[in-house]
Amino acid sequence: MKSRIQATNQQSKIHMNSYNHLLKLNHSAIVTLDSDLIIKDVVGASRILSHHQADSLRGVDYLSLVAPDYQNLVVDALKSLESYAIEYPLLQGQHQQWVRHQADHTSERGSECSFIIQAIEAPTHQSPVNEIAIRERTLLDTLPDMLIVIRQNGVITDFHTSSDTQSLGIHDDVIGQNISDTKLPQALLDETQLYLDVGVPDYVQSIEFSADDTTDNDYFEARLVRLSNDEIMILIRNMTAMKRVQDDLNQHIEDLNLVRQVNIELSADLDMEYVSPLALDAALRMTHAQAGYLAMRESEGGFKLLSHLGAYDEAYLQLHLTNQVGIIGRILKHNRAELILDVSQDPDYIPALEDTHAMMAIPLLSKTQTVGVLVLETALDDRFSRERFQFLQLITGRIAAFLDNAILHRQTKQHLEEVRELEQLKTDMIRIANHDLKNPIAGIMGYMELLRFDIKDKLSESERAYLDKIDVAAKKMQRITSGILSLERIEQLKDQQNLKTVNLMSLVNQSVSEQMDYAVRSEQILYRHLPDDNIYVQGDPLQLHEAISNLVQNAIKYSPPQSHVHVTLDIVGQKARVIVEDNGFGIPEDQQERLFSPFYRVTTRETRFIEGTGLGLHLVKNIIERHSGEMIFESTYGEGSTFGFTIPLMLPSLVG
């Protein structure tokens, strides 16, 4: 925003200079009055109103400056809606200064009015109004730095110039010359000739050209205005400063776009390997640096090179960073970014590249700590500027925040990995124990049966209850071991292609029928919704049966009496879908994430005392994935759950 305001100011300054210049040359002033004819502004007044300072004229009644005999003339003229030119004397102390007062209706702005007064020696024959109107309108419009009037034959009849058009290389002595003999740029001459040849009547033509024979290549705009049948006016304006302002503005806009883009890129991804080259690249682009690197602080306090561009020796650079010496050491010590315009003058400088001339070294500070360093280098002595350095600061905060996030992300990932490893270890240990437990449990169960059979009658009530408890515990152990065995079986089948055509319709039907008893015992209603036709998939019927049964059992098990369980089989797209829906206890959201991990059990008030191993869902998921299928799961605590899966339909050509 600031740069835009500066630019506008600069532009109006350019306008003002052109105005003043031209007005001085013409001994003219532009006067602006308000509706009470009080002077609001005067530009270029010096000679005509020599008695008054331009500033002190502000607020003065204009009529008080006009010779009394002419005041009515002026009032009438000012009321006119047409363009006009009048002549009258202005009071200059004891003296009078004749002026020609010209206005055209286009210079009216609301209640204000502007006109030009030009000092003249004495009253003259007034020019036709139209001619003046066009001249003045054009003057007001274009504020030229050079004004040339030529006849139809090309001969120059009038010429005014200011220092802003020096690079065009023509001077006052051109009056009387033919325009084609002047040193004006060919582009302008060609355009003028064309205008003369075509003979366009009252028409303004704009052309742009540059004084390409000069080294600084000034940039101009010319307007060709036909004044009469025989006269053309060429108004030339030096646009160089304006163009520079415009270029500057464009550069700023480009810069801001770059910042915006970098911000988007940096927030799009947390992957350090992907984003760090992007961040470095943005920094290089923003500063026009030729080389540089980005390093991140490690948890032990050292720095790790993330990304670099340039002929660096990576090992050397890493050493440099690890030891935090030289300029790096200094900026880290003071936590302050530095622009070193000439590294040869810096006693701390240790070269990492051969011909570095200037350097930017920036510690990247997140909220609480230094998370990295950014170094940019150039071999050129005019590449880095304070402005570029400050501009870079716009994104360093963003890069630091990104590093901060990425470090956090990495730590979380590491943590998760550790958890996963622990989980695997747990599973492995249980698996090993399972093998060792299988036989002893079978032993316990066997001897239990014998005991029951042999001494049943000799036992007291409480002794029999103890025996029942041993039985329940042993059966639970057996369930765990058999669950683990199922898992192992599936794992072992992983690579074996043991696929059969499975009629999913009869499989679902069978599984539901088998669970009917359990549902009745649990005082629940079990519904089945089956399609009219058979549905075939490829797979292992035993495993799929186990998966469906598990889901139906769970739905009954984790629902209170009087609940409803719906089992549905249908087709969606190219897949068969099995859904088991209950309106039971449901699962709290914060416990859903690990639901399919082995041995994971949900703990809620309602399900606390329900027995289980935490292996069922893990097993189901394994089976379904082995069948190239996907799990379906949704649950709301207190409302119920939906478990299910989809697996690809068998190709019709294979259904035999």
Ligand code: ADP
């Ligand atoms: P288990 O039933 O042996 O505990 P599972 O792996 O089958 O093990 O299920 C894991 C957990 O998911 C269970 O402890 C139970 O809390 C929850 N759960 C499974 N199915 C349902 C369901 N239909 N409704 C509510 N909770 C369920």
